Amino acid sequence: MLSIPVKSLREGMVVGQSIYSEAGAAYLVKGKPLTNQYIKQMKKIGIPSISVSTVNPRFEVEIPEDVVQEKTRMDAIQKVHDVFEDLSGKKEMDTEGLTKIADRIVTDVFSRNSHLVQLTDIRLHDIYTFAHSVNVAVLSAMIGKFSELSDEDLKTLVMGGLLHDLGKIKVPSEILNKKGRLTALEYEEIKGHPMEGAHRISEFEWMLPKASILAAIAAQHHECIDGTGYPRGIKGDKMHRFAKMVAIADVYDALTSERPYKKAYTPSVAYGIMRIHKGHFEAELMEKFFDNVAIYPVGTILKTFYGYGIVTKCEFGHTRTPTIRIFADRRRNVLEHSFTIDLRHDSPNAIEKEISGSELLAFTHNFSFDPSKYLAK
Numbered sequence: 001m002l003s004i005p006v007k008s009l010r011e012g013m014v015v016g017q018s019i020y021s022e023a024g025a026a027y028l029v030k031g032k033p034l035t036n037q038y039i040k041q042m043k044k045i046g047i048p049s050i051s052v053s054t055v056n057p058r059f060e061v062e063i064p065e066d067v068v069q070e071k072t073r074m075d076a077i078q079k080v081h082d083v084f085e086d087l088s089g090k091k092e093m094d095t096e097g098l099t100k101i102a103d104r105i106v107t108d109v110f111s112r113n114s115h116l117v118q119l120t121d122i123r124l125h126d127i128y129t130f131a132h133s134v135n136v137a138v139l140s141a142m143i144g145k146f147s148e149l150s151d152e153d154l155k156t157l158v159m160g161g162l163l164h165d166l167g168k169i170k171v172p173s174e175i176l177n178k179k180g181r182l183t184a185l186e187y188e189e190i191k192g193h194p195m196e197g198a199h200r201i202s203e204f205e206w207m208l209p210k211a212s213i214l215a216a217i218a219a220q221h222h223e224c225i226d227g228t229g230y231p232r233g234i235k236g237d238k239m240h241r242f243a244k245m246v247a248i249a250d251v252y253d254a255l256t257s258e259r260p261y262k263k264a265y266t267p268s269v270a271y272g273i274m275r276i277h278k279g280h281f282e283a284e285l286m287e288k289f290f291d292n293v294a295i296y297p298v299g300t301i302l303k304t305f306y307g308y309g310i311v312t313k314c315e316f317g318h319t320r321t322p323t324i325r326i327f328a329d330r331r332r333n334v335l336e337h338s339f340t341i342d343l344r345h346d347s348p349n350a351i352e353k354e355i356s357g358s359e360l361l362a363f364t365h366n367f368s369f370d371p372s373k374y375l376a377k
Contacts, residue, residue: 004360005049009039016051016299018070020077020131029070048263051299067115068108068138076101076134080162084130087200088169095207102137102158106151109141116314117142117293129168129176132253137161139249139289140242146288147245156210157242160217164246167197167218179260191230194219216240221247224280236282244282248289251280268354271295295319296351299372301360303353306341308332310371318344325374338374 004013012033019028019042028038034052042050066073079101083093117139140161144154168176171193175186182190197218205211220243223229225236229247236244255270265273271290278286296302300311302324309324321343328334343350 004052006039006042006047009034009042009050009052011036011039013052018073019047019050020074048258065112065115067112067117067142068105072101072104072108073134073138076105076137076162077130080133081130083163084166084169087166093204093207095204098159098162099155099209102155102162105138105141105158106154109138109145114316116316116319118297128257128259129165132257133162133165135253136164136246136249139253140245142292143245143248143285143289144242146292147285153242156213157217157245159208159210160214160242161246161249163197163201163214164218164221164250165193165197166200167193167195169200170196177260181261191222194222194231213240213242217243217246219243221250223247225282226279228280244285248274248281248286252289252293266300266354266356267293267297268295268300290319291317293319294322296322296354298322299375301355301371302351303330303355304341304343305350305352307335308355309341310374312340312374315344321346327371327374 015028015030015032015034018030028042079094079097083098087093137158138161141154141158144157149157171189175182175189178186198215201208201211201215201218208214217240219231220234220239223232223234223239223243224247225239225244227233227235239247251274252270255265255273256267258264271293274281274286294314296311296314296319298311298314300322302309302311304324304326307326307330308328309326311322312325313323315322323340323342323344325338325340326335327338341350
C-alpha cells in the first residue's frame, strides 16, 4: 500500500483501507476507485492521509484480504456501538447479539488462517471507540489462536476485547477527542475507565458467561508486565493472561490509528515503539503477535542495502524480512532490470528506511512512475 496525503489524492486511485462512519457503516470500502466527490468529502471531514493500492488505475493490484470479513467487521462495529448507546441510556446489554458477533469473529480468524494483519481501517472520531474495540477483539483472537486456546476461551477473549473499553461511556467525548494535552484532572478521569468498565460488566454477571474474566480484562488492559501501568500498577504475574493479550492488541491498534491528538504510525514504527517498551508486554505473546502482523505491508516502499524496492510478499513468521522488488539503486537511479530479493535469507538490517507520507509522494513523483506496477496481476 502507498500512503498518500488526502490533499494529493487523484481520481481513479484505488483505496487500500476502509473508512467507517457512524455505527459501523462503511463510508468508503477498500478496493474501490476514488472519485473527486469522495476526495472532496475526505478533505472536509479532516482525514489527513489514506493508503492506496496503486496511484495508477491502469494497474489492477490485488489487495491482501483482512483476517475477518468486511461484513463481520461492519456488523461488529454496529453491535458495539449499539451496546454502548444502550448502556449510556440505562438499558440492558444485548449479550446474545454480542455473543453471536464474537462467534463470527472467531470463525473468520480460523477460516482465514493464512492471512496476515495488514493495515488497520480508518475511523471517524465519533466512532473511534467502537471500531477500536472490534479491532482489539480481532487482534486478540489472533494471539489466542496461536496460543492454542480452546474455542470456548477464544470466544471469552473476543468478548473481552469487544467490552474492554466499556468504561469509556462515562468519560466525556470532549476529553476522549481532545486535540491538545490532557490536564491532570482529565487524565485521572481517563484512568478511571478500566475499573468503571469492570464494574459495568459485573452488573451483568447473570447474563454474561465468564463475566469475572471479562471484568478482569476490562480492569487490567492498561496494566503492564513491569508494573508501570494503571489503574493499580499490578505486575505480570497478577494479570490475567487474556488481559495480557488484549493489552498488546490495544496498544498496537491505538498506535496505528489516527486520533485528534496524533497521526497514525505505520506498522513498522508501531513495532519499533512496542519493542522499545517491551517490558510492558509478555515477550512470548508479543512475538506471536508480530509473527502475524505485516510490519512492512505489501506495497510498502523501502530503502535497503541493495537500493530502493517495493514489498511484494510477506509471510507468517518472517514479517520483519519480506520479499521486495528492487527497482532503483541507492542513488535513486531507476534500474533497467528490476530484481527480487527475499530478505528471509538476509539480515533485517538490510532494511534502512521506510518511505511514507509526503516523502513517498515526492519520491514517486521524482521517479515519474508508479512502483505498484510490480504488484499488478
